[in-house]
Amino acid sequence: MIAQVIISGLLVGGIYGLVAIGLNLVFGVLRIINFAHGEYLMVSMYAAYWLWRLGIDPYLAIILVVPGMAVLGAASQHLLIRHTLMSPAHVKIFVTMGLSIALQNLALLLFSADYLNVRTTYQTDALHVAGLSISVPRLVAFVVVVLTAGGLHLFLHRTDFGKAIRATAQDSTTAQLMGIDVGRVYVATFAIAGGFIGLAGCLLMPIYYVFPTVGIDFVVVAFVVVVLGGLGSLPGAVVGGLLIGTVEQVSGYFVDTSLRQVAYFVVFITALAVRPAGLLGRRGAEEFGLR
Amino acid sequence: MSSNFWLDLLILTLVWAGIAGSWNLLAGFAGQFSLGHAAFIGIGAYVPALLVLRFGIAPLLGIVAGAVVAGCFALVVAAVSLRTRGPFFSLMTIAFAEVTKILAIYLKPLTNGSEGLTLALAPGLPNLLFIDKGPYLAISGVYAFAVFGLSFWLRRSRLGYRLLAVRDDENAAQSLGVSPFSLRLVAAVMSASGAAIGGTILAFYTQFIDPDSTLSFTLSIEAALIAIVGGLGDPLGPLFGAILVVPLEHLTRGWFGGLLSGVDGLIFGVLLIAILLTLPDGLVDGWRRWGYRRMRRRYA
Numbered sequence: 001m002i003a004q005v006i007i008s009g010l011l012v013g014g015i016y017g018l019v020a021i022g023l024n025l026v027f028g029v030l031r032i033i034n035f036a037h038g039e040y041l042m043v044s045m046y047a048a049y050w051l052w053r054l055g056i057d058p059y060l061a062i063i064l065v066v067p068g069m070a071v072l073g074a075a076s077q078h079l080l081i082r083h084t085l086m087s088p089a090h091v092k093i094f095v096t097m098g099l100s101i102a103l104q105n106l107a108l109l110l111f112s113a114d115y116l117n118v119r120t121t122y123q124t125d126a127l128h129v130a131g132l133s134i135s136v137p138r139l140v141a142f143v144v145v146v147l148t149a150g151g152l153h154l155f156l157h158r159t160d161f162g163k164a165i166r167a168t169a170q171d172s173t174t175a176q177l178m179g180i181d182v183g184r185v186y187v188a189t190f191a192i193a194g195g196f197i198g199l200a201g202c203l204l205m206p207i208y209y210v211f212p213t214v215g216i217d218f219v220v221v222a223f224v225v226v227v228l229g230g231l232g233s234l235p236g237a238v239v240g241g242l243l244i245g246t247v248e249q250v251s252g253y254f255v256d257t258s259l260r261q262v263a264y265f266v267v268f269i270t271a272l273a274v275r276p277a278g279l280l281g282r283r284g285a286e287e288f289g290l291r
Numbered sequence: 292m293s294s295n296f297w298l299d300l301l302i303l304t305l306v307w308a309g310i311a312g313s314w315n316l317l318a319g320f321a322g323q324f325s326l327g328h329a330a331f332i333g334i335g336a337y338v339p340a341l342l343v344l345r346f347g348i349a350p351l352l353g354i355v356a357g358a359v360v361a362g363c364f365a366l367v368v369a370a371v372s373l374r375t376r377g378p379f380f381s382l383m384t385i386a387f388a389e390v391t392k393i394l395a396i397y398l399k400p401l402t403n404g405s406e407g408l409t410l411a412l413a414p415g416l417p418n419l420l421f422i423d424k425g426p427y428l429a430i431s432g433v434y435a436f437a438v439f440g441l442s443f444w445l446r447r448s449r450l451g452y453r454l455l456a457v458r459d460d461e462n463a464a465q466s467l468g469v470s471p472f473s474l475r476l477v478a479a480v481m482s483a484s485g486a487a488i489g490g491t492i493l494a495f496y497t498q499f500i501d502p503d504s505t506l507s508f509t510l511s512i513e514a515a516l517i518a519i520v521g522g523l524g525d526p527l528g529p530l531f532g533a534i535l536v537v538p539l540e541h542l543t544r545g546w547f548g549g550l551l552s553g554v555d556g557l558i559f560g561v562l563l564i565a566i567l568l569t570l571p572d573g574l575v576d577g578w579r580r581w582g583y584r585r586m587r588r589r590y591a
Contacts, residue, residue, distance in 0.1 A: 033378045083568055089377055090324055090519055091571045095564055097512060102560025109553030212553075216508075220389070223382055262393050265386045272383055273374050 004132055005253045006246055011135065013245020014142035015207075017238040018200040019218045020225035021149060022073075022193030028232030029169045029189040032081065035096040037222065038215025039103035040194060044069050044201025045210035046111060052118040058205040059140070066198040073194020074187045082186070100215070107212035115209040123206040141203040148199065149238045152192070156234070165189060169232060221248075224268040298424045300538055305431035306492050308533035311517035312438035312526075313485025318515065319524030320445060321478035322458035327368065327384030328514045330391040331361040331483040333506035335490025337395065339419075340408055340500050345401075349417040354491045358484040364391075365483030369476050385508065392506040407501025410494070419495040427496050434492055435530070438485055442526035454478055455524075486514065520566050522573025531574040 023037045044065050051061040076099065084095050125136040156162040167175040168185045176182045208214070221244060229240025244264050251263035310332065318324050338360050339353025348356075372383035395402050402408070412418040421427060445451040456464040457471045465471060494500050513536075521532025539562070543555035570577040 033382070080564070087567075087571050090318070090515075090523060091567050093324065093378065093381065094516065094519055095567050097516075098560045098563035098567065100560070101563065102557055105553040105556030105560060107553070109551060109557060113552075220385075223385075227379070227382065256397075258397055259393070262390055265390045265393075268386050269371060269383060272379055273371050 002250075002253075005249050007132055007134060008138075009246030009249030010242050011138040011142050011245070012249060013242035014138075014145040014238075015200065015204060015241070016218070016221050016225050016245055017149065017241025018141070018145045018196060018203070020222040020229070020237040020241055021152065021234060022196040023219070023222050024226045024229070024232065024234065024237045025189055025196075026193050027226065029165060030081070030085070030186055032084075032092050032096070033223075034081075034193075035093065035219070036076070036099040036103060037193070037197065038217075038219025039100045039107075040069060040073065040197040040215070041201055041204075041218055042107060042210065042212065042215040043072065043103065044198040045205055045208075045214060046107065046116075047198075048202045048205040049116050049118060049210050052120075052205070057120065058118055058202050061205075062199060062202045065202050066195045069198030069201070070191040070195040073190040073192075073197075076194075077187050077190035081190070082183070085186075104212050104215070111212065113212060115211045117209045118205050120206050135207075137203075137206040141207070144199065144203060145238065145241075148196070149234060152196075153234050161188070221264065224264050227268055228271045295424065298428065300541055302424065302427050302431045302496065303541070304533050304537040305428075305435040306489050306496070307513065307517055307537050308530045309431070309435040309438040309492075310486050310489035311514050311521070311529035311532055312435070312442055313482050313489065314514040315482075315518040315524065315526075315529050316442065316445065316485065317475075317478045317482035318518060319528070320451060320454045320458065321475045323369075323373070323475060323479070324378075324381045324515065325384040325479075325482070326381045326508075326511045326515060327386075327388035328483070328486050329506050329508060329510040330368070330384075330388040331365060331486040332490035332493070332510050332514075333391060333395065333502070334361040334364060335487030336494035336500050336505040337402060338487075339491050340410060340494060341401065343412065343418070344408060344410075350412075350419040350491070350495060351417050354419070354488060357491050358487045361487030361490075362480040362484040365479045366476060368483075369479035373472060373475055373479075385511070388506070388508065388511060392502050395502045395506055402502075405502055407499060407504075410498045410500070419491075420498065427492075431492055431496075434488060439526060439530065441481070441485070446526055450474070450477065458524075516563065520563070520573060522575030525573065525575045528573050528575045531578070535574060 019037075019041060022040070023034060026032060026034050026037070047065045047068060048058045048061045051064060052058055056064070080095065080099065081092075084092050087095075120137075123137050127134045127136060127139065156166055164175070164180045165185050165188065167178065167180060168182055172182050175185075225237060225240040225244050227240075228244060229236030229238070244267065247263055247267060248260050252260035255263070310328070314325065314328050335354075335357040338357035339350045342348040342353040342356060343350050368384060368387045372380050372387070375383055396405050398404075410420065412420050414420045414422050416426075419430075445454070453464070453469050453474055456467075457469060457474055461471050490505060494505060497504070517532035517536045518529045519532070520536055521530065522528030540555065540559060543558050547554035566574075
């Protein structure tokens with residue numbers, strides 16, 4: 001039984017990791033905590049839902065939703081976030097907060113507060129291995145998370161543009177002096193984050209409901225994951241996601257399901273207070289703050 | 292729209308001006324952006340209510356107890372959260388507030404969980420319950436006035452100058468013998484107690500308390516928003532912010548709420564972005580600059 005709980009924890013954790021990757025990337029490069037990140041997830045889930053209503057399977061919708069969300073991410077950087085980069089910290093926090101409020105209410109206006117879900121032939125399928133039951137859509141999500149996170153890691157470390165992104169994250173002024181177009185890096189970072197959240201939305205749609213405030217459920221966990229795994233560390237986001245998913249499921253099994261959120265907030269507070277750099281993060285990353 | 296509607300709006304504006312003013316003591320003066328003030332508002336609501344419902348202690352005393360409990364809790368929250376900087380302080384305070392809310396739902400025997408508590412008490416000053424809105428207006432006016440008095444005093448006091456010094460340059464202040472950590476703790480306690488009193492007034496005005504209406508994250512945002520829109524660190528900022536934000540929220544909700552739910556929030560979010568991008572230092576600053584320009588034109 002405990003093995004079953006841990007397996008489902010790991011599978012849930014994969015999704016958390018996927019949501020956290022974009023948040024972590026944007027924080028690492030621009031030092032901005034994007035409070036609207038959860039609303040990007042909400043938008044991509046609605047996109048997957050409406051494409052399903054048009055007869056397109058959520059997994060097939062990935063090829064449409066991912067580019068669409070990348071454009072949305074790039075647009076929000078170019079039209080909005082760009083103008084706050086020189087502003088004090090509170091402006092950065094509350095501009096993304098304003099975007100989050102606006103998107104949530106736009107969804108409420110367009111789609112009402114109903115909980116919507118898709119029906120697919122495979123969504124209740126499960127594999128049975130050694131007495132354990134593994135949900136197929138969750139397994140698919142998990143495998144995709146591991147593959148894409150690995151792909152992003154390779155991109156950041158092996159390609160010139162990936163190296164430019166990492167250089168900007170380390171020191172944007174010096175990167176600019178070395179001839180890197182920092183503005184382009186920022187837009188690309190938001191586009192990548194948008195693409196990942198689009199992927200997360202499509203993978204999540206067969207498992208979960210979509211409603212205007214669905215982003216809040218996931219973004220709060222994503223913050224915990226980012227802080228626990230380490231700021232600016234992609235492997236950290238995945239490991240942190242798996243860990244939080246497991247903690248959540250195990251504490252929900254042993255203690256009380258209504259207290260499982262308390263479990264990850266306690267993990268979050270302890271992690272920040274004891275080791276602010278996170279498990280796999282660079283020491284001192286949290287000291288940069290928002291400036 | 293009857294006169295009751297406008298009176299209601301005035302009372303809420305004054306209470307929120309006070310709550311945002313309290314938030315401003317920590318954020319504006321000490322430079323620490325709490326997004327967990329809902330916890331203190333909620334404690335201010337729950338402590339006096341539980342004291343009167345479970346132990347029969349008059350809310351007039353309970354309001355003090357609420358402020359004290361919130362102050363003590365702020366000491367714990369701040370002592371842990373102040374180990375982090377910038378946005379991480381904000382995230383820490385969110386986590387503490389969320390834990391408080393979950394516990395308020397979970398501790399059902401004490402708080403009655405998500406069903407909430409109804410304050411059906413005999414009207415009168417000891418119970419802070421009145422049939423007319425007049426006394427509430429007086430109470431909220433005194434509260435807002437007290438918070439602004441405190442802010443103005445702080446701005447001119449030794450404590451206030453030290454806080455501003457720490458906010459603007461921590462290392463320089465420290466080298467002159469100012470202890471940033473203990474100063475910020477003092478600011479956090481004052482800020483939390485102030486917000487708790489506002490929470491008590493709100494709770495006894497609506498006469499109903501549940502975790503959603505007294506402890507939700509939106510309350511933390513509301514407090515911060517009002518102060519930032521008005522002018523961060525300016526004693527008058529939260530009053531300006533409340534005069535704009537609270538009526539705007541209630542009027543748009545009244546106009547669009549029933550038919551097109553979401554329009555009010557959409558307008559609110561877009562307006563928030565617009566104000567932050569055009570007047571990053573808030574309405575008070577914009578008003579002062581405008582006044583200054585006009586004066587210069589007159590005497591040019």
